[in-house]
Amino acid sequence: MSSSFEFTRENQKKFQEILKRYPTKRAAMLPALHMAQAQHGFIPPEAEEYIAGLLDVPIVDVREVLSFYSLFTQTAKGKHHIKVCGSLSCWLRGSGEVREYLLEKLGVDEGEMTEDGKFSWETVPDCLGACELAPMLQVDDYFEGCLTREKIDKIVKERT
Ligand code: FES
Structure with a gap:
């Protein structure tokens, strides 16, 4: 199986339009990466090359x-x-237990995906911006704080 990446025809056209707005090709790096991620879900090495x-x-x-x-x-x-x-306030207020529970609940380690493709998880080093609600997590565009096992169960159940 060949592993290659290229923009869809539609994205190629879109990208040509985007390029016109930038003084150099290099300056369009961020929109190019955004488009690659939106198209593929993540950026594989083939997309870096492309x-x-x-x-x-x-x-x-x-x-x-x-x-x-x-x-x-x-x-x-x-x-x-x-x-x-994974930032300080959350760490002090139990983000370690949150991570242990996610590992137990989802059955996959950080950076891995559940077999049904529904969930993945990771610890992010940057503060999620609501330290008063520590420990915090973000799932897609939704934020939840003052986490407990019950809250995590609910978050997972609602998305299963
Ligand atoms: S340290 Fe976790 S939200 Fe700020």
Whole structure:
């Protein structure tokens, strides 16, 4: 099976339009990565190569941008992706127990996906911005704080 990546015809057209708004191809790196992630769900190594070629930049430049922005992901995620806040307030208020419970409840480790493809989870180092509700998590666009096992059960049940 060949592993390659390219924008769909529609995205290729869209990207040509986007390029017109930027002074250089390189400057369109972020929209290119956003489009790749929206199209594929995550950014595989083949997409890094494709974008480097598209923008005429060394692949290492694409990788640097990817490693800088946490909004880009390089691994497949579940339909619902859970981010556990790993920052200080949440850590002090039990994010470790939240992580242990997610591992037990979902049966997969951080960065992995459940067999049915519904869930994946990770710990994020940056504060989720509601420390007063620590420990916090984000699932898709939804935030939940003051986490308990019951709240986590509910979050998972509602999305199963
Ligand atoms: S430290 Fe977790 S929300 Fe701020």
